[in-house]
Amino acid sequence: MPADPATPAHTPAPLLDPRADIVELTAAIVDIESVSGNERALADAVEQAxxxxxxxxxxxxDGDTVIARTHRGLDQRVVLAGHLDTVPVAGNLPSSRRSRKGREELVGRGTCDMKGGVAVLLRLAVEADAAPMDLTWIFYDHEEVAAADNSLTRIAAEHPEYLAGDFAILGEPTSAGVEGGCKGTMKLAVTARGVAAHSARDWVGDNAIHHLAPVLQRLAAYEARRAVIDGLEYREALNAVAITGGIAGNVIPDHARIDVNYRFAxxxxxxxxxxxVRQVLEGLDVEIEVFDSAEGALPGLDTAPARAFLAALGDDVRVDAKQGWTDVSRFAALGVPxxxxxxxxxLLAHTDDEHVPIEDLHRALEALRRFLTA
Structure with missing residues (x-):
């Protein structure tokens, strides 16, 4: 029977060779465009490999998430995870290589965040068949969007056993160093109300945008806390990230809104x-509503598996606090450091000039290989 012309044919997944040179493998993964919501082709390719x-x-x-597990009955299980999606492309696909300032780089959307990490994990998933611990590999979708859409949210609710382990490693970009835990993140809508009127007769109205001025003043004067936890310093941040209000150039707006993002230790x-946040804005004539929130995660570097991981990386490995939010939070909520x-x-994640040093790919691969073959 001929295909229904109204139904687009699904393009077969490109072939990925996980045993290829790590730079070639990364480039092949990068070149399968996978902006959030469009991860299917890359998930197909990873599953096939x-x-x-x-x-x-x-x-x-599971949807556009691919999970691979060993079942050797060993004493410990380590989970290694990486997201398949990227932020929108900005003229930076397909990938390319360049030499700059004495180093080789792979350039393109996702090279840094985090298809370089995905390539390292995919390579080791097929290679580490005799690791001293059982392993779970998770390649998942919808990380770069709202927390509620992240596929790990669904999996944690429906199949928490897929995420179970004694220790987890997220392949987020860290320049091949270790970044412990993560900060929490919260987005709040701060809304002011007024009375609409013709802008030529503003005295009969009440300008909602003007009511937001004290909000901006408090945010601009805010002094963020620095929290030191297990020797790692997390720098908090409270910022206005968007302002909306007004319908026309001759109308006094009756409502206006500031979106605020709080990154907390x-x-x-x-x-x-x-x-x-409510205390910071206390006394102002505004409405405050949380519309997105995700808890942070403590470093977890004092656990036995984490100590073994750090030992395998060597004494010269850099260990810092994770200043953003990552899915380590989801594992921490399940009791998995x-x-x-x-x-x-x-710092290059989401930029138009996103790239990854070739040296980083090799360093990350070799370091994780040492841990998995120790």
Whole structure:
């Protein structure tokens, strides 16, 4: 029977060779465009590679998330996870290589955040068939969007056993260093109300945008806390990130809104974070509503698996606090200590000139290989 012309044919997944040179593998993964919501082709390719090259793995497909597990009955299980999606492309695909300031770089959307990490994990998933611990590999979708849409949210609710382990490693960009825990994040809508009127007769109206001026003043004067936890310093941040209001150039607006983002240290709960923002804006004539929130995660570097991981990396490994939010938070909520470790400078994530040093790819691969073959 001929295909229904109204139904677009699904393009077969490109073939990925997980045993290829790590730079070539990263480039191949980067070149499969996977902006959030469009991860299917890359998930297909990853699943196919694991099924072909990983006979020691149980492979599970859950939506556009691919999970691969060993079942050798060993004493410990380590979870290694990386997200497949990227932020929107900005003329930076397909990938390319360049030499700059004496180093080789792979350039393109996702090279840093975090397809370099995905490539390292995929390579080791098929290679580490005799690791001294059982392993779970998770390649998941919808990380770069609202926390509620992240596939790990669904999996944690429906199949928490997929995320279970004694220790977890997220392949987020860390320049091949270790970044412990993560800060929590909260987005709040701060809304002012007024009375609409013709702008030529503003005295009969009440300008809602003007009511937001004290909000901006308090945010601009805010002095963020620096919290030191297990020797790592987390720098909090409270910022206006968007302003909306007004319908026309001759109308006094009757409502206006500032979106505020609060990044809080992992020793603070989401409830405490919301209470703090309300305290900062106390007394102002505004409405405050939380519309997105995710808890942070404590470093977890004092656990036995984490100590073994740090020992395998060597004494010269850089250990810092994770200043952003990552899915280590989800593992921490399930009682699984987790760290961030992967190739690429996190400051380059989401930039138009996103790239990853070739050296980082090799360093991250070799360091994780030492841990998995110790």
């Amino acid at each position: 694991l099924r072909i090259h990983g006979p020691h793995l149980e492979v599970i497909r 992992p020793d603070t709960t989401a409830a405490q974070a919301e209470a703090h 987790a760290v961030n470790f992967g190739p690429g400078d996190p």
